[in-house]
Amino acid sequence: MKPSFSDKAAFYQEGAYVQKSASEVLLDLLRIQDHQSVLDVGCGPGTITRQIASGISNRVVGIDSAPGMIRVAKESTEDAPNVEFVVLDAADIDYDNTFDVIYCNSAFQWFTQPDKVVSNFFRALTLSGHVGVQAPATSSYCPNFLEAVDLIRKGETTARAFSTFRSPWFFLESEEDYRRL
Numbered sequence: 001m002k003p004s005f006s007d008k009a010a011f012y013q014e015g016a017y018v019q020k021s022a023s024e025v026l027l028d029l030l031r032i033q034d035h036q037s038v039l040d041v042g043c044g045p046g047t048i049t050r051q052i053a054s055g056i057s058n059r060v061v062g063i064d065s066a067p068g069m070i071r072v073a074k075e076s077t078e079d080a081p082n083v084e085f086v087v088l089d090a091a092d093i094d095y096d097n098t099f100d101v102i103y104c105n106s107a108f109q110w111f112t113q114p115d116k117v118v119s120n121f122f123r124a125l126t127l128s129g130h131v132g133v134q135a136p137a138t139s140s141y142c143p144n145f146l147e148a149v150d151l152i153r154k155g156e157t158t159a160r161a162f163s164t165f166r167s168p169w170f171f172l173e174s175e176e177d178y179r180r181l
Contacts, residue, residue, distance in 0.1 A: 023048045023105045023134070030132040032056060036100035039063065039124060041090050041117075042107025046073025046083075052103065053083040061099075065089040093120035100129045108135040109169045118181055135171075135178055 027048075032038060034056045040049040043062030046069075053060040062085045064070055073085040090104075091113045102121050111117045121131050153162045172178050 026105050026132050026134045032101050038101045039099040041104040044069045053080050063088040090117040095124035099124050100126050102131040104133045108133050114170050
C-alpha cells in the first residue's frame with residue numbers, strides 16, 4: 001500500500017516546526033476576533049484549529065483531505081464545543097457565505113486545482129470575510145531536489161519511467177502572483 005499523509009497523522013505535529021512558526025505569523029496577521037467564524041483549510045491534526053477555537057467563542061471548522069489527520073484531530077478535541085473537523089478536500093469546499101476568516105497555513109502548495117480552491121474560498125466567505133494564506137515557497141524552494149528531479153526525468157534509464165511525472169506541488173513565484181490568483 002502506498003504511504004499517505006494520513007500515515008503521518010500521529011506524529012506530524014512533533015516535527016512541524018516550520019509550519020508552527022509560519023502559523024504564528026499568519027495568525028498575528030489575521031487578528032481573528034471573538035465573533036468571527038473560521039475555516040482552517042488543511043488543518044492536519046488540528047493543533048492550530050484548537051488554538052484558534054480556544055481564543056474565540058464562534059465556530060471553527062478544520063478540514064483536511066487526509067482521513068488520518070481528521071481522526072487524530074477529533075480524538076484530541078473532546079471538550080471543545082465550537083470546533084468541528086471534516087474530511088474534505090479544498091477543491092470540494094461547498095460552504096456558502098459561512099466564514100468570516102479562512103486560514104490556510106502551509107497547505108496551498110498541495111492543491112492541484114488552485115483556481116477552484118480560491119473560488120471556493122470566496123464563496124465560503126461572508127461579505128466582510130477575509131482569507132489568510134501562507135504559501136511556503138516558489139519553484140526554487142528546494143533547488144537541489146528540483147535539479148535532481150530534472151536529471152532523473154532526462155536520464156537515459158529513467159526518462160521513460162518519469163515521462164508522465166507531474167510535480168505534486170503548486171508554486172507561484174511571488175507574493176504578487178499569489179495576490180492575483
